[in-house]
Amino acid sequence: MGKTQTFTGGRRVVLTIYVVVVAIAALTGLILGTFVEGNLLAPKFLGLIEFPATPLGLAAYGALTLATVLGVLLGLVIYVSDRYAE
Amino acid sequence: MATGQLALTVLMGVFLIAVAAWLSRVEDWRSYAPLSGGGGYGRETGTAHEEKPAGLIRWLTTVDHKDIGILYGLYGTIAFIWGGLAVLLMRVELASPAQDVIEMSFYNGLLTSHGITMLFLFATPIIAAFSNYFIPLLIGADDMAFPRINAIAFWLLPPAAVLIWAGFFLDPLTGGQIQAAQTSWTMYTPLSAEQANPGVDLMLLGLHLSGVSATMGAINFIVTIFTERNNKVNWANLDIFSWTILTQSGLILFAFPLLGSALIMLLLDRNFATTFFTVGGGSPILWQHLFWFFGHPEVYILVLPPMGMVSYILPKFAGRKLFGFKFVVYSTLAIGVLSFGVWAHHMFSTGIDPRLRASFMAVSLAIAIPSAVKTFNWITTLWNGKLRMTAPMLFCIGFISNFIIGGVTGVFLAAVPVDLVLHDTYYVVGHFHYIVMGVIAFGVFAAVYYWFPIYTGRMYQRTLAKWHFWLVMVGTNLTFFGMLILGYLGMPRRYATYDFNPAITPMQAITALHQLATLGAFILAIGMAIFVWNIVMSWIEGPIVEDGDPWSLKETNQHGHEWHWHENRVNRSIVAADGGEEEVATDGGEDE
Numbered sequence: 001m002g003k004t005q006t007f008t009g010g011r012r013v014v015l016t017i018y019v020v021v022v023a024i025a026a027l028t029g030l031i032l033g034t035f036v037e038g039n040l041l042a043p044k045f046l047g048l049i050e051f052p053a054t055p056l057g058l059a060a061y062g063a064l065t066l067a068t069v070l071g072v073l074l075g076l077v078i079y080v081s082d083r084y085a086e
Numbered sequence: 087m088a089t090g091q092l093a094l095t096v097l098m099g100v101f102l103i104a105v106a107a108w109l110s111r112v113e114d115w116r117s118y119a120p121l122s123g124g125g126g127y128g129r130e131t132g133t134a135h136e137e138k139p140a141g142l143i144r145w146l147t148t149v150d151h152k153d154i155g156i157l158y159g160l161y162g163t164i165a166f167i168w169g170g171l172a173v174l175l176m177r178v179e180l181a182s183p184a185q186d187v188i189e190m191s192f193y194n195g196l197l198t199s200h201g202i203t204m205l206f207l208f209a210t211p212i213i214a215a216f217s218n219y220f221i222p223l224l225i226g227a228d229d230m231a232f233p234r235i236n237a238i239a240f241w242l243l244p245p246a247a248v249l250i251w252a253g254f255f256l257d258p259l260t261g262g263q264i265q266a267a268q269t270s271w272t273m274y275t276p277l278s279a280e281q282a283n284p285g286v287d288l289m290l291l292g293l294h295l296s297g298v299s300a301t302m303g304a305i306n307f308i309v310t311i312f313t314e315r316n317n318k319v320n321w322a323n324l325d326i327f328s329w330t331i332l333t334q335s336g337l338i339l340f341a342f343p344l345l346g347s348a349l350i351m352l353l354l355d356r357n358f359a360t361t362f363f364t365v366g367g368g369s370p371i372l373w374q375h376l377f378w379f380f381g382h383p384e385v386y387i388l389v390l391p392p393m394g395m396v397s398y399i400l401p402k403f404a405g406r407k408l409f410g411f412k413f414v415v416y417s418t419l420a421i422g423v424l425s426f427g428v429w430a431h432h433m434f435s436t437g438i439d440p441r442l443r444a445s446f447m448a449v450s451l452a453i454a455i456p457s458a459v460k461t462f463n464w465i466t467t468l469w470n471g472k473l474r475m476t477a478p479m480l481f482c483i484g485f486i487s488n489f490i491i492g493g494v495t496g497v498f499l500a501a502v503p504v505d506l507v508l509h510d511t512y513y514v515v516g517h518f519h520y521i522v523m524g525v526i527a528f529g530v531f532a533a534v535y536y537w538f539p540i541y542t543g544r545m546y547q548r549t550l551a552k553w554h555f556w557l558v559m560v561g562t563n564l565t566f567f568g569m570l571i572l573g574y575l576g577m578p579r580r581y582a583t584y585d586f587n588p589a590i591t592p593m594q595a596i597t598a599l600h601q602l603a604t605l606g607a608f609i610l611a612i613g614m615a616i617f618v619w620n621i622v623m624s625w626i627e628g629p630i631v632e633d634g635d636p637w638s639l640k641e642t643n644q645h646g647h648e649w650h651w652h653e654n655r656v657n658r659s660i661v662a663a664d665g666g667e668e669e670v671a672t673d674g675g676e677d678e
Contacts, residue, residue: 005638010404010471017465017487024491024567031571035595066494073462081409081469 018074022067029062030055109143149233154240155219156541161243162212163618168251169203172196174611176582177604183597185583193582194268195253201271202289205388206296207247209526213391214240214303216533217331219541221307223648224325226316231309239302242295249292253285264288270580272381275363275373279355287356294349297342304338307331316647325646326408329415330394333422337383337390340426345380348373371436378429386425389521390418392529393460396482399536400464403479404471405642410463417456424453434502435509443502450500457493461486476637477551481532484559488524491563492517495570510580513573519566523610531558534621539636540652544628550620557613564606568599575599632656 033040033055040053043061046068051061138144138153148154176196179187188196218236222229230236253266267289269278278286311332315324352373354360361367401408408414430438430446464486473479495517498504508514531554538546575591577584577599584600586593634653639645645653 005474007405007472008475010468010473013473013483014465014468017483017490021487021490024563028567028571028574032574035571035575035592069494070490073458074465077462077466077469081466084409 014074014077018070021070022063025066026059026063029058029060033058109146149229149237151218151222151230151233151236152541154236155215155217157240158211158218158243159215159541161240161247162208162215165203165207165211165247166614167618169200169208170611170614172200172203174607176200177607179582180584180600181604183584183593188582190582191265191268194270194580195266197580198267198270198289199251199254202250202293203247204522205271205384206293206300207243207250209388209522210296210300211243212530213331213334213388214300216327216395216530216537217307217391218303220537220648221310221328221331222314223540223651224328224646225311225314225319226647227310227314229314230306231314232306235302236306239299239306242299242302246292246295246299249288249295252288252292253283256285256288272377273352273373274377275352275355275370276365278373279352279363287353290349290353290356294346297346297349300338301342301346304335304342307335308339311335319647326397326411326414326418327391327394330390330397330418333418334387334390337387337422337425341380341383341387344376345384348376348380351376371433371438374433374436375429378432379426382429382432383425385518385521386421388526390421392485392526392533393418395529395533395536396464396485397460399478399532400482401467401471402536402637402639402642402644403474403476403482404467405474406467406471407644408463409466410459413459414463417459420456421453424449424456428453431500431505434505447500447502451497454493454497454500457489461489461493476535477546477548477555478532478536480552480555481528481535484555485525485528485532488520488528488562491567492520492525495520508573510578511573512569512577512579515579516566516569516571516573519569520562524562524566528558528562531555531617536637537648538621538624539631540648542625542628543631544624545631545636546624546628547620550616554613554617554620557609557616561606561608561610561613565603565610566606568603568606572596572599572603632660 033053040058042050042053043058044050045061045064051057138150139147145153145157148157173196175188176193179185179193218230221227251266253264256264257266263284265283265285267281267283267286269281269286269289273290311324311328351360351362355362355364355368363370363373397408397414427449428446430442431450434443434446464482468483468486495513499508499514499517535546535551538544575596576586577596584596586596634656635645635649637649639649
């Protein structure tokens with residue numbers, strides 16, 4: 001019976017998804033900054049910190065915004081997982 | 087002419103009587119009539135599936151929920167292929183800005199057919215494929231509460247598809263007098279009311295029929311889950327997939343009859359000079375209210391069951407129970423209720439009252455909360471899990487990551503100012519395709535692979551299944567990420583050609599993104615071809631599963647009712663055959 005099983009750590013998979021989704025946000029900023037340069041307003045992270053309206057600035061803004069939002073959720077996941085079995 | 091038609095009618099009548107006479111002779115119908123042993127409210131139906139006739143007759147006359155599930159699956163797959171081929175043609179046309187492959191009217195027909203086919207002829211029936219097959223097994227029922235209505239609900243679908251697609255076939259036969267409907271799947275008035283093409287009427291009738299089918303199915307599921315549960319299955323331990331099907335059926339019960347009524351009103355406008363949705367005397371906005379009061383719950387009708395599938399399957403390969411089961415059920419119910427309060431977010435740009443817009447924006451943002459609760463619970467289930475990366479698990483993980491992207495882009499669209507900028511651009515198309523293809527279809531694929539040993543008795547080819555996953559994952563993200571960017575750059579939906587002022591929007595970028603999306607669509611198509619090949623060939627000649635627990639679910643105490651049923655069946659067949667065939671190599675996540 002082919003039941004030899006290999007396991008992958010759940011944490012590794014979750015962190016990979018997190019990194020990939022944040023990278024996609026950065027890519028979106030990079031592409032938009034490249035294509036519509038000149039027509040952009042400088043974005044403000046959390047309405048406070050202004051990023052330059054360049055491809056890299058938008059990429060950093062996108063990545064940081066999503067990393068923060070999803071990071072809060074991930075933090076909650078870690079917090080809850082450590083305290084409750086189910 | 088009249089004599090000819092009369093002769094044709096008589097001929098058809100004689101033919102139908104001959105078919106009926108032949109069918110009545112080939113089998114003794116009553117020998118396997120489902121209610122021959124009594125049956126009724128809360129009791130066993132006495133269904134005698136052991137005496138099924140053989141061959142085609144079995145499939146034409148079956149009332150067994152498992153057979154009907156397989157019929158739904160076959161039907162959904164055929165529709166998926168049709169809808170997929172339609173969109174490949176469209177993507178080829180869009181690979182360059184000019185009109186150079188197909189006529190614009192044909193493009194519009196494909197656009198309409200793709201949307202309606204994928205939503206009503208693929209997604210709804212493919213979910214019914216699993217719910218029909220597995221709900222009775224999961225809740226320990228003998229069959230659906232109304233097996234004959236179950237069969238009727240399915241058999242309404244083939245004529246529905248024929249009517250919806252009729253324009254394509256009748257166009258060459260009638261010299262263009264009847265064409266494929268070109269209304270888009272939303273059938274917005276006044277366009278859909280004013281198009282003289284009878285193909286639109288046929289499509290509306292077909293759509294109506296598919297709605298009747300879905301409603302009959304929904305009633306059946308509600309009654310089945312309420313009254314046919316085994317004594318050991320109560321509301322507290324009802325599985326998550328059954329919960330989502332129950333909620334989905336409730337949504338169908340309220341949403342689809344409304345669509346049916348709106349379709350009848352549109353047909354009356356088109357054919358009997360009523361003025362429900364006309365510009366003079368009626369209101370095109372009324373159509374949008376009615377349509378989206380159905381249309382937005384429809385999104386959740388389609389997405390809740392795949393969410394249930396993932397909630398059900400993911401823990402099996404994470405080696406632990408679903409985290410926060412109760413909250414996943416509550417979030418399902420919350421989404422079901424809220425889904426009826428968000429329809430006007432499709433209409434922010436129509437000029438409706440700003441106070442209405444603000445309230446619908448609030449409810450639309452609120453629906454992100456139960457959706458996030460589900461995602462939270464899936465990820466928490468994964469976090470401390472020991473994952474087995476089988477094909478069903480890969481699709482569950484792909485489902486979650488696509489859902490994050492589709493969900494986040496949706497939250498932005500719920501905000502009125504963002505929506506006003508992005509409305510009717512490819513951003514919207516990218517967002518909902520992340521959900522429809524990246525989420526709904528991924529959940530379905532996970533279910534196809536997970537339950538494959540039960541409904542075929544065989545195992546699929548693991549390597550091909552992983553090829554399928556990676557090609558579909560890459561194709562989905564390439565295609566629909568490209569669409570999100572296209573939308574940001576201002577590319578409108580629904581057009582067969584495009585032209586931009588380079589000073590405002592870089593034309594090269596638009597063309598390049600369309601080509602990327604086309605490339606992604608073809609990668610998707612290759613993945614799907616591999617999928618169909620794998621399913622068909624494995625069904626015919628895959629290794630027979632003689633293990634009652636091919637996924638080793640007993641190790642983590644997650645061997646569900648359907649696998650108990652499968653185990654009993656396997657044991658019976660082994661006793662009957664008194665010998666075994668080759669043993670199956672399970673997709674246990676081992677190295678390739």
